[in-house]
Amino acid sequence: MSEKKIVLVHGYLRTHRDMRRLKKYMKELGYDAICVNLPLTFDEIDKAVEEFKLFLEEKIMKLKNEEKITLAGHSTGGLVIRKFIIDYPKLSKYIDKIILIATPNTGNELAEFITEYFYIIPRIFKTLRSLHPENVKKISSLDGTHINIGAIAGNEPGIITKPFFKSENDGKVSVDSVKYEDIDDFIVLPYNHFEIHKRRKTAKYISNFIEYSRFRI
Template sequence: MDRHKIVLVHGYFRTSRDMKKMKGYLVDLGYDAICVGLPLTFSEIDNGLSKFSLLFEDIVKKLDKKEKISMVGHSTGGLVIRKFLLENSQYINYVDKCILISTPNNGSEIADIVNTYLKVFPRVFRTIKSLVSDKVAEIDSLSDKDIKIGGIAGNKSNLITSRLLSDISDGRVTVASVKHEDLDDFVILPYNHTEIHHRKETAEYIHNFIQNDRFK
């Protein structure tokens, strides 16, 4: 396998530590995996995006010849990746594949509820504002970009927050919200939102997609 970096982006209210187990699995599969830490709790996504752009620029500068980069985002991290690809066209040629895990590509029902009925929370935890359905809908399609994108959703609804959701979900994000027109392949795994990115099976699906453009 050619040298291949994978940049791992954590989700809302998390840090780079949340992607360390996935990093270990991917390293065992032969990848050079990098966990990045972004301000995705008290700031809107655009602030995290600015930091991510700087981190990615530094990664590109250190690339070996013919080395490829793929990106894996969990939850809100997947939205960061989508916005990054739209707003940083100068890096498109460096990106091979993108995998979005439990990403609310069509908006978060929970964020909608919190933003409507618990308005104090979005004022403090400002990332919530970037997850409401209307805001996420403003992110343009990547269909004109020459990048393969895969989506992974979970359907284990054993989290308390699953009671707030109207459809099959991983307890935080519905399967329907993960599905998106930009995805070249899509798979559903039997895990909840907090465990799906910590599973070896998920890493193996990521590996399959990077190598074959398909999850299976």
């Protein structure tokens, strides 16, 4: 029996290297874990979605029988996954489950502040524009798809970014923005934004969701 496949998608200002530790943990748990490298710094996420589609098409061609792929994205990577499913519905039948890790599903407060008060920054780092709440709202709901969706949030706040948040957060993304109506299960872990996807415990919860469609079993 072949290993279950999971594709790991990094976030803003990162590369595939940022997901290598999670890849290691998932392999230890018996999964065929694959990292992808996407342009999530100087381009809006549409470009990353297009490249992700080409990447997945290659992987899909190698699937056997009714084999499917799980997608797990950290932060902005989760938005790439959501938009991919919306933009390419014919490919969604090859996707088993989706796990969104610290993904700002209703938009990011920090990106909103930077976009409104430091307009030159998003002109250079264009991915920031895609994280503004008004732009995230344009990503359609996944409600009605066959795909089970789980979301993991962190609640270890950052000292520097604390004034920007009015509620529980991981230093970059609020817990409230991770949780949204389309998800089937949700869990909050005691980690900050930069470590939540690099913890063995997170990998175990991801494995639980893949196997049982819920994080806690």
